[in-house]
Amino acid sequence: MAKRIDVSGLTAYYGAHRAIEDISMTVEPRSVTAFIGPSGCGKSTFLRTLNRMHEVTPGGRVEGKVLLDDEDLYGTGVDPVAVRRTIGMVFQRPNPFPTMSIFDNVAAGLRLNGSYKKSELNDVVEKSLKGANLWNEVKDRLNKPGSGLSGGQQQRLCIARAIAVEPQVLLMDEPCSALDPISTLAIEDLIGELKERFTIVIVTHNMQQAARVSDRTAFFNLSAVGQPGRLIEIDDTERIFSNPSVQATEDYISGRFG
């Protein structure tokens, strides 16, 4: 199921603006990797390059390599649609499809891809909702619109939608920043369960969250406003938060800047 990601020499642009520069790292399978760093340092941009969502933005382009178990995502002939089916994504703000019911939202990935058997659909939806710890709350109203749920439930619905297509990797772009502490806890517990099956990468502004959920942590920074963001270091989360090898990381984590 889970695959490892090897990034080497990755630089991403918005038009002529270089957003991130020369990033190399390895994301281990069946683990949670957290990206931390000040706003504007390119964490989200880097995350979006991992499933080729960066190029959806007008002017977005990428140089460098992203290997998913030895297969280059940016190689010639690679279909970005196939990449996104393999590497799912959860966004900062919950974004269920407003025209669809809870059931249809979860089934959307399969239905819109056109590759499913009718008989399987019910099972997949139930399994995904259970996987997102949402089943018990919504099983009696699967035909109600997804936008009627609370923010935390909507975000778990989006996670269910993302895991319903059985991706190898799950990218999460600040999935808890719009949620209250209770919902955040629910999502963090969920991340702990999901890492048994998926490779998870999470961007967060909350350093406690990074310390709680992640196995490895990457610290991003930019030298000045307008300069491209860079990877400062990546290491085991415990080391990053106790004894980082770079001074800037310690300054950021201890709140001396940022």
Next chain:
Amino acid sequence: MSTAPLTDKRPSTLRGASLPKWSPWAIAAGSVALAVGIGLAAALDSKVQWGLIAALLFVFGTYGIAARVEGRRQAKDRVATSLVWVCFIVAVVPLASLIWETVKRGVKAFDLYFLSHSMGVVADNEPGGGIYHALLGTLEQVGIATLISVPIGVLTAIYLVEYGRGKLARAVTFFVDVMTGVPSIVAGLFILSFWILILDMGYSGFAGALALSILMMPVVVRSTEEMLKLVPNELREASLALGVPKWRTIIKVVLPTSIGGITTGVMLAVARITGETAPVLLLVWGTNFINNNPFSGPQASLPLYIYRQYSAGTEVAYDRAWAAALALIAFVMILNLAARGIARWKAPKTGR
């Protein structure tokens, strides 16, 4: 640090004298009465003048009374409110009187017989006859124009919003804007010279529909474009991140989310072309007989029917013209109601 006493003995500055709730109505009634008095005394013929005097008295009276009782700031506030009301009434009065007049004069000849018979063997000065042939023509011409312009218009809007970048998109936007401003008679003349004079196709409902679709297309493009822009980008990204191809994202996520607004826009565009007379006059030619086939031979249409009956100049023809006008307004109104119904039905649901 001064510690101001909490129990200040000064009179409260938060309260002031205020006019009672009914005062705007009283001032309005007073100014109307005064205007009628002035009108009678000065023997003004035009009721419009009476209305203007009443409106002016209302606005200035409000200011004077409010300034005296409540103060200048509140008076300005009340003047703004009363100006909005006066403008509202000025806008609504002609509309209401138009509908009232059409209904009053139109019901005389308006019945089932009128809707189900043509003018085939009825002379201008004879009673009887109906609008069946015109209704049929309008339905066919507007239907064909809609069939032509909605797919092209919606696809153009999708191109502009979802794909269009650079010069081509700017050029398309520019020409759509230019087309919005094309007068209907010009659209009619264009089809006349191209379809009828150069290609020698003859007068037909279809020729009229072509001209109508020229008028309809930019309206459809514009309204659809605005509706598609309202769809949050997050929904597109959510769908793309699920591994859904872009074209499928547009069909399954973007269009369903905005379908209510698009339908409303299309219906408004239909309503706009239903009343067009000039291109129909040039291209469809008009007839008193029923012509089912929009592709050959002259047809009738409601606006053209109204024009012809009015030109006939007899009492019964006037009645028929008013009844046809009533039918036209009812047709457009039904379309608008249908559009609202569809928009409400298809709107993204928020209920629990």
